[in-house]
Amino acid sequence: MIAACDDFAAELVAYLDGELGDADRARIETHLGTCLACRRELEQLRRLRALIDGMRPLELSTDFADRTWQRLDPLPAHAPRRRARTVLWAAPTLAAAAALALVWYSQVARLGGAPTAPAPHSVAAAPRAHDANEHAVASRSEKEQAVAPRENEEGGAPRDVANANDVTEYPPDLVEHPELFLHLPVVRRLNRLEHFEEVRQYQNDQPLGQVSPGTAEVG
Amino acid sequence: MLKTPKVAAPEPSSDPDVQLMLRFRAGDENAFRELFEKHARAIVNFAYNFVGSRPRAEELAQDVFLQVYRAGPRYEPNAKFTTWLYRIATNACLNEVRRPERRYRTRPLERDTDDPGERGEIALPDPDAISGESALAGRELEARIRDVLGALPENQRAALVLSRVDGLSYRDVADALACSESAVKSLVFRATATLRRELEEFL
Known part of the structure; x- marks a missing residue:
């Protein structure tokens, strides 16, 4: 094979593999017709292919399939497994949404006597002591909050109905159009409630996110 | 220049193995068994050419089919099944031979370079x-x-x-x-x- 034939070296392998286009294959065959060295090279490549092709394929172990199925068996069928994943993901979300809806409905029911809500700034005369009580309740831990209604029932001062209806505790649009609130995603509902709480504290000249010390002892 | 296909490449959906995978995706476990029986030997041999050990090759082939099984629910026929299968097998084998504890078993005959001057020599038995x-x-x-x-x-x-x-x-x-x-x-x-x-x- 002369130096010029080096250009054909890579082509010969692809030629044998049947990977050349028509034009390149014709060019190679034309060259092979005139070049003894390249014909010998091609013959050696054919022998090498025969050696590789002559390698006996490995037979599978007799228990290979059984061992494979044993590894697959612990895996649940893919379709039920997919459904199970969906349920696992959805369950806490649905529970949280249901809990939030329940809390909100209970609050709206408590406000049932106020069909139309005045603007927050128009009810500035509402007793501030009650606001402080609400602050304290809101700042308690969940356990304390769970105990609070029982305290009221067992002799603590019952909620002032008038104060309980103080709609300044809720954004007006939520009172007027509760159905819109239910259409909000859970996160946005929480954001709306938190935002309103901050606005209310700001109107009361309280630092945001803080409760005045005197309000923590409400029973 | 490499061969250019004279006709458009067949759609993956016309591949019978792709049809089996689609049946498996729909929940037909027998379709997966058919694919396994059809390709298991080839994948074991492919792995054997990488790792040179029958037990390890069979274990790798099992890993490949486990991946196929797990991918079943989200399988999309974007390519021929064998192309996809060998892609998984190739990655599994390359990961295996690249593990540090296996490096001593493969002798670096030549570096992965286009420079033929950097080629080494392999130690073969006396012919x-x-x-x-x-x-x-x-x-x-x-x-x-x-x-x-x-x-x-x-x-x-x-x-x-x-x-x-x-x-x-x-x-x-x-x-x-x-x-x-x-x-x-x-x-x-x-x-x-x-x-x-x-x-x-x-x-």
């Missing part, structure tokens, strides 16, 4: 110890071929085995190795040149 023609079909020669194969750079070995042993087209090999067809052509040529040089006494 005189093998008795000419009769050895061609013998186990010793086969072991020597596997030794040479095992000493090839990983991507050359993968390209040669996929195209020569498993019969994939350069295009399918390119898909499996995530490279171009011209790169596959170069890899196969360099792997073939090394085998030809190392096994010259038997040619």
Whole structure:
């Protein structure tokens, strides 16, 4: 094979593999017709292919399939497994949404006597002591909050109905159009409630996110 | 220049193996069994050419089919099934041979470079110890071929085995190795040149 034939070296392998286009294959065959060295090279490549092709394929172990199925068996069928994943993901979300809806409905029911809500700034005369009580309740831990209604029932001062209806505790649009609130995603509902709480504290000249010390002892 | 297809490549959906995967995706476990029985031997042999150990090759093949099984619910027929299957198998084998604890088992015959001057030499057994023609079909020669194969750079070995042993087209090999067809052509040529040089006494 002369130096010029080096250009054909890579082509010969692809030629044998049947990977050349028509034009390149014709060019190679034309060259092979005139070049003894390249014909010998091609013959050696054919022998090498025969050696590789002559390698006996490995037979599978007799228990290979059984061992494979044993590894697959612990895996649940893919379709039920997919459904199970969906349920696992959805369950806490649905529970949280249901809990939030329940809390909100209970609050709206408590406000049932106020069909139309005045603007927050128009009810500035509402007793501030009650606001402080609400602050304290809101700042308690969940356990304390769970105990609070029982305290009221067992002799603590019952909620002032008038104060309980103080709609300044809720954004007006939520009172007027509760159905819109239910259409909000859970996160946005929480954001709306938190935002309103901050606005209310700001109107009361309280630092945001803080409760005045005197309000923590409400029973 | 590489061969250009005269007709458009067949749609993956016309591949019967793709149809089996779609049936498996729909929940037909028997379709997966059919695919396993059809391709398990080829995948074990493909892995064997990488790791040179039957138990490890079978374990790797099991890993491959476990991946196929797990991917079933989200399978999308974007390519021929065998191309996808060999892509998984190639990645599994490359990950295996690249594990640090296995590096000592593969001798670096040559670096993965285009520079032929950087090629090394492979330590083969004395060819005189093998008795000419009769050895061609013998186990010793086969072991020597596997030794040479095992000493090839990983991507050359993968390209040669996929195209020569498993019969994939350069295009399918390119898909499996995530490279171009011209790169596959170069890899196969360099792997073939090394085998030809190392096994010259038997040619």
